[in-house]
Amino acid sequence: MNASRRDFLKAGLAASAALVPVPAFAQGAGPRVVVVGGGFAGATCARALRHADPRIAVTLVEANPTFTACPFSNAVIAGLRELPAQQFTYERVAADGITITRGTATAVDPQARAVTLADGARLTYDRLVLAPGIDIRWGALPGYDQPAAAQMPHAWQAGEQTLLLRRQLEAMDDGGLVVISAPANPFRCPPGPYERASLIAHYLKTKKPKSKLLVLDAKDAFSKQRLFQAAWAELYPGLLEWVPLSKGGNVTSVDAATRTFVTDFARHTAAVANVVPPQKAGRIADAAGVADRTGWCPIDPVTFESKLQPRIHVIGDAAIAGAMPKSAFAANSQAKTCAAAVAQLLAGATPAPPKLINTCYSLVAPDYGISVAGVYQPTNGQLADVPGAGGVSPSEAPRATRAAEAVLAEAWFRTITAEVFA
Numbered sequence: 001m002n003a004s005r006r007d008f009l010k011a012g013l014a015a016s017a018a019l020v021p022v023p024a025f026a027q028g029a030g031p032r033v034v035v036v037g038g039g040f041a042g043a044t045c046a047r048a049l050r051h052a053d054p055r056i057a058v059t060l061v062e063a064n065p066t067f068t069a070c071p072f073s074n075a076v077i078a079g080l081r082e083l084p085a086q087q088f089t090y091e092r093v094a095a096d097g098i099t100i101t102r103g104t105a106t107a108v109d110p111q112a113r114a115v116t117l118a119d120g121a122r123l124t125y126d127r128l129v130l131a132p133g134i135d136i137r138w139g140a141l142p143g144y145d146q147p148a149a150a151q152m153p154h155a156w157q158a159g160e161q162t163l164l165l166r167r168q169l170e171a172m173d174d175g176g177l178v179v180i181s182a183p184a185n186p187f188r189c190p191p192g193p194y195e196r197a198s199l200i201a202h203y204l205k206t207k208k209p210k211s212k213l214l215v216l217d218a219k220d221a222f223s224k225q226r227l228f229q230a231a232w233a234e235l236y237p238g239l240l241e242w243v244p245l246s247k248g249g250n251v252t253s254v255d256a257a258t259r260t261f262v263t264d265f266a267r268h269t270a271a272v273a274n275v276v277p278p279q280k281a282g283r284i285a286d287a288a289g290v291a292d293r294t295g296w297c298p299i300d301p302v303t304f305e306s307k308l309q310p311r312i313h314v315i316g317d318a319a320i321a322g323a324m325p326k327s328a329f330a331a332n333s334q335a336k337t338c339a340a341a342v343a344q345l346l347a348g349a350t351p352a353p354p355k356l357i358n359t360c361y362s363l364v365a366p367d368y369g370i371s372v373a374g375v376y377q378p379t380n381g382q383l384a385d386v387p388g389a390g391g392v393s394p395s396e397a398p399r400a401t402r403a404a405e406a407v408l409a410e411a412w413f414r415t416i417t418a419e420v421f422a
């Protein structure tokens, strides 16, 4: 081909490229959304964004190669289940065309719209979704710092801590005292400490029946309380004792070396000590300037956009979601709502007010389940209960109903983890 014909062809190709509309995504120029945190909230949101609009380039930043789920981790502690049943990889998430970046986000520059990772890498975004879950407020309970967790595990972030608490229970002599301390609201999984108390009581009843379990609580009321207490009276009489705030249950300090809990009125030295400590949003929320003085993140209930920083959305446990509890179900529900809103905002549309749902199952014994469900909608700038929707398991029910709810609980876990990770 001579030079003039080649030039003519080149010019023609350049002209047609300018005239034929090429999808922005094919050019790699679709809007960029970075999601920090690949848990129930973040992984769901990343996938829902790609499904909402495949032109959106989604990057998911996650610190760990494998996700370890908290729901059902109380069953691992009680020896009813093994940790690998809680673990999930990101292969299927990546197969949706999501870029998985393994690393820890350490800083956010809202003006430059950039996230910095621990290794110095910098990711720019059009919209950022933060889904970092919780961090422990080390030192908020005097004596409970990071080294103390090796003696008195929290097991409130599943993984090594879950196994540590299980091993301590297994090593305990029959006749030992197990103590769990539960924090004031708000915290991850409101029924979680009571499910844990139930399943540890089940372990003690079946394996170490001379032992005792004490729950020291910073509150006078808790989720599904009447159902839990009725079940405890039936299943664990004389074994499990719950001490509310008004009866001196509030723990004011701990001594990790002796596994001692100090309250206003007493000291309890445990053979096995489980501290469910005060919590806050995962620390990147603070670094991004989206956490308020409570340590949690105020959000717009329609879009989950931060009330403190534009173009940054916060979902899952880290968010202040009004009446919605901090649960995996809620995180998944919020993530889908947020993804739809982000896709619409990027397309220049206005998201409509959503309705969100939550159901939390708890096991009181392996074959005894109870649940609470709710429906939520934006009301006066917050997520509030939809009146008349939701409810709890019946207080009077045959054991067959409780057994059926235990089966439903497992089915829920299989379904949600399949949706998020498979």
Ligand SMILES: Cc1cc2nc3c(=O)[nH]c(=O)nc-3n(C[C@H](O)[C@H](O)[C@H](O)COP(=O)(O)OP(=O)(O)OC[C@H]3O[C@@H](n4cnc5c(N)ncnc54)[C@H](O)[C@@H]3O)c2cc1C
Binding pocket: 036, 037, 038, 039, 040, 041, 042, 061, 062, 063, 064, 067, 069, 070, 071, 072, 073, 074, 103, 104, 105, 106, 131, 132, 133, 134, 155, 156, 157, 188, 189, 192, 196, 282, 283, 284, 315, 316, 317, 318, 326, 327, 328, 329, 330, 331, 359, 360, 361, 362
């Ligand atoms: C004992 C227990 C039992 C529970 N049982 C239930 C239940 O039965 N049902 C239910 O619905 N909920 C349950 N929950 C609550 C549930 O686990 C949480 O509400 C849920 O995990 C919240 O999801 P999330 O995505 O906000 O946070 P997570 O699931 O914790 O995910 C956060 C992710 O972000 C990553 N991350 C954090 N910071 C960074 C960063 N800076 N850079 C990169 N990655 C980062 C973390 O590694 C993690 O993978 C339970 C919790 C506990 C502790």
